[in-house]
Amino acid sequence: MIMFNSAMDIFYILLFMIPCSMLRYYPFLDKLRIPLRNVVTIYGVFITLEAGVFAYIMNNGSINGIEIQIYRISWGIIFAVYSFIVIKEKFLKQFFFYLIVASYSSVIFGTANFLEAHIFEAFSEKHPYTITNAAAIIQIAFTFPIMFKLIIKRFKKFADSVETDIWKVIWLIPCMFYGMGFIFTVDLRTAESWKHIVTRYMLGTGSFTACYILLKTLKQLADNAALKERFRFIDQQLQMQVKQYRALTENIEQTRKARHDLRHHLLLVKRYLQENRKSELFEYLEEQRQTLPVNVEENVCENTAVNVLACYYIGLAKEKGINTDFKISISRDAGILDSDLSIIFGNCIENALEACERMKTGDRFIRVRAGMKMGELVIIVGNSFDGHAILNNGEYRSIKRNGDRGIGISSIQAVVKKYGGESNFEKSDGNLFKVSMVLKTKEEKIAL
Structure with missing residues (x-):
């Protein structure tokens, strides 16, 4: 017993x-x-x-x-x-x-x-x-x-x-x-x-x-906050496309007008040369060069969604005197939804742009590298910043939200997790902040 x-x-x-x-x-x-x-x-x-x-x-x-x-x-x-x-x-x-x-x-x-x-x-x-x-x-x-x-x-x-x-x-x-x-x-x-x-x-x-x-x-x-963020970037992307198409239309119209006037310009140039009036010819050519339309931002990559976002932010950065260096190689069908790519690139570049704007001194720059590697999409966004960052329990927080968790960072992490990938946010000892992530494409996930 x-x-x-x-x-x-x-x-x-x-x-x-x-x-x-x-x-x-x-x-x-x-x-x-x-x-x-x-x-x-x-x-x-x-x-x-x-x-x-x-x-x-x-x-x-x-x-x-x-x-x-x-x-x-x-x-x-x-x-x-x-x-x-x-x-x-x-x-x-x-x-x-x-x-x-x-x-x-x-x-x-x-x-x-x-x-x-x-x-x-x-x-x-x-x-x-x-x-x-x-x-x-x-x-x-x-x-x-x-x-x-x-x-x-x-x-x-x-x-x-x-x-x-x-x-x-x-x-x-x-x-x-x-x-x-x-x-x-x-x-x-x-x-x-x-x-x-x-x-x-x-x-x-x-x-x-x-x-x-x-x-x-x-x-x-x-989920509602993430959906709202997704809609915000879709709406922003549509506005960017409208802006780019408007600029392209204006460029085409100006080019058509310039082509129409080209014959008259050539006749005038010929007369200046025949009469050996070189100084007046140089002045005339410089005057015409300044009236030429500004080139529309060249394509950054094949993917339309990413290209529109990149061109838009490159234009904003130039207006604010921020140097940009974008090298993106993403095809039209990258195996990742365009809306998800928009969330990643939109949030990353937008945050980088805001960080550069907060800088009072020093070189301001944004560098973006993205491309396929062994069936995975690798994205690295680096930017200069003023050295001030809020780190709470190993997680970077939003400065503009007074140290709360940023919706942008949460959205990026949610998309990366959706594709079975990993993301990393880090700052160097100097004034460099870098976001890196790896996402598995649809084809890669099927293979696994």
Whole structure:
């Protein structure tokens, strides 16, 4: 009997910790500070120690319910601190997921404890945690797949689209629900009451529902902001095309007029030469040269969307005395939507132009390099700036938005992520800021 009870004690700890730990760590497997094997090894040492000591004190010592709670809470704090240390992610974002998992655990084991204390009281006195383990296994078998899918495909998806600053607030929702559940049901003596299990279910369900609705709403707001940004660049692109076509039309009209007058000019030049009036001829030629129409900006690349944007910003830069050096090689069908290319190039060059405008001294320049390399689109935009940049938690923030997360940067990152690529924002020790990114084209993604 002692061996059986000890096995149940150990199994209770394993059952309580392992499923919830899987939910805790899985969303952040790509953000571990140390290799996964090392994380699991250290975790295994901790849980073996907790389960072994728990089984010993339950069968060989005199311990009451409050002391058991203190022991369990102490180990809970150890496991929590360990997870926050080994996962490299914003603390409050981690804390949000931690509280979601803790709420799930409280519902499962609250129900199990209720069944043991209320229905199988006589049996549980001889074999503690046996009924709890059985009830927990049945609940986990039915709910764990649903919870796993909810956290991975819903909460994580929504959370990855939410701005960093929001986590300063939304963690309070699961925290308040979990806190109320802990306060009202921490005393195991209340497990004999139906209020115990009803309270846990209501608070647990309320926590999941509130967090789901909130994250879904925030994701929708983020999607709306990205869509608004996309429409802004499409509208801007149309305006650029109208401006370029208008300039081209004026150029064609002026060229037609110049061609019509060319015969008269040639006759006059011939007369100046026949009469050996060279000085007057030079003056006349210079006068005519100054009346020639200004050339429309030459094509930068084959892709119409990128070409229109590049020509537009090159023109703006020249007006403001900013040097430009654009070398772009993107075909008409680059495997990336024109609207997405417009978002990337529009935001990058617009930000570069604004950075150059803020400079009071020094050479102002914008350099753009873009082209295909091994089936991937590589884009590098470099520009001079005044050396002032806002860096918060490893992420550059918008100066014109007073340090908030810039919509432009978020839009760039969203498009890059859409094509399975990577982006990097960095500044040098001098006055150079550089944005580099790699995007997989449609053809490359199919090949993968």
